[in-house]
Amino acid sequence: MSASGTAAAGHVEHMLRQVTPGRYDAYEALLKALADPANGRVWMLLWHGVPGSPDAQYGTMEIDGVGYAPCVTSAQELAVSGWNRAHEVVTGLDIARALYPDRSGIWLNPHAPGGGVGVPWPDLRRIATGLDRMPAGPLRLSEPAVEIPHFYALLAQNAHRTTPIRSLRRVWVQPALGAPYLAIGLDLYDTSRTSVDAVRAMMQQSIAAVPEGLPVSTVAMSDEYDPVTMWLRANARPFYDRDAHAGGAAPAPGYGFPPQSR
Structure with missing residues (x-):
């Protein structure tokens, strides 16, 4: 050799x-x-x-x-x-x-x-x-417990104005190494450059409502190999769903807000 x-x-x-x-x-x-x-x-x-x-x-x-x-x-x-x-x-x-x-x-x-x-x-x-x-695994994934209803409400409002977005989900990610963070799952109707740019601009507009010091990231719901996306699909219902709105479905209690701590 x-x-x-x-x-x-x-x-x-x-x-x-x-x-x-x-x-x-x-x-x-x-x-x-x-x-x-x-x-x-x-x-x-x-x-x-x-x-x-x-x-x-x-x-x-x-x-x-x-x-x-x-x-x-x-x-x-x-x-x-x-x-x-x-x-x-x-x-x-x-x-x-x-x-x-x-x-x-x-x-x-x-x-x-x-x-x-x-x-x-x-x-x-x-x-x-x-x-x-990508974050270092193994990952600990769970429903976010952090109370930031203003951010979720603003994000849902801006998402509704951004037509490429079908739905949004959320998860709290704790990597094996590094700081934990909030991840937003982005489900898009298409992933063209125009759509991706519009969604990126929407996130930049919304991120101002995040409390200082809270890391926020995004994941694509179309990524079938991302472990965060896989968890979101299996465990998290959307906190914004354009199709449900279009069908006249009433939002579930707490829609757009994190669950109340017990």
Whole structure:
């Protein structure tokens, strides 16, 4: 193996050794190592075929109902694992882009004492699209408890004037690392540039009503891979719904306002 390959393996393996239960900072450092286009390589284990062949297929394993493709972090680990079929050396970026759309993660060094470390598909997506663009998981998601009825009312009022918006939802997001924040789910009739620009302007107009120091972000309800969006679709009813208004449906009690604390 080349000197650069040795350095790549050493960087990822060093970060992997730091990961222990609850050490989310160490896990985040591992993701950064995998995302490094120069040094973030893994040795993917092929169950069928050889690299580049039409029948090439990664191995698969399932942990707690989630699918993973096993891999190792160096040629040395490959030898220790006893794997006697073909393998493929790829960058973390490339394997992340290939696997996350199928909701499959990677499992690093499953042969190692303790069973190795799994990187689930939402984190592969973060690697593929940029670690700083999405919050660090695992996420704790819940109904917002912060009382800001003026902001919600203004947001609903401005959304009603912004025709691309179908509905709005809300969720309180607590990342594994970083400050918690309020996320607004934006459900649009279309995602054309004109529509997106109009919605961005609407949010900028509304954000003035947010209390100082309260972080607010947005997520697209059309994003089927965003864990925040997935939670919103499954657990949160809209606090603004244009179609319900058009149909003459009466708003539910507390419509546009957070639930009362008990």
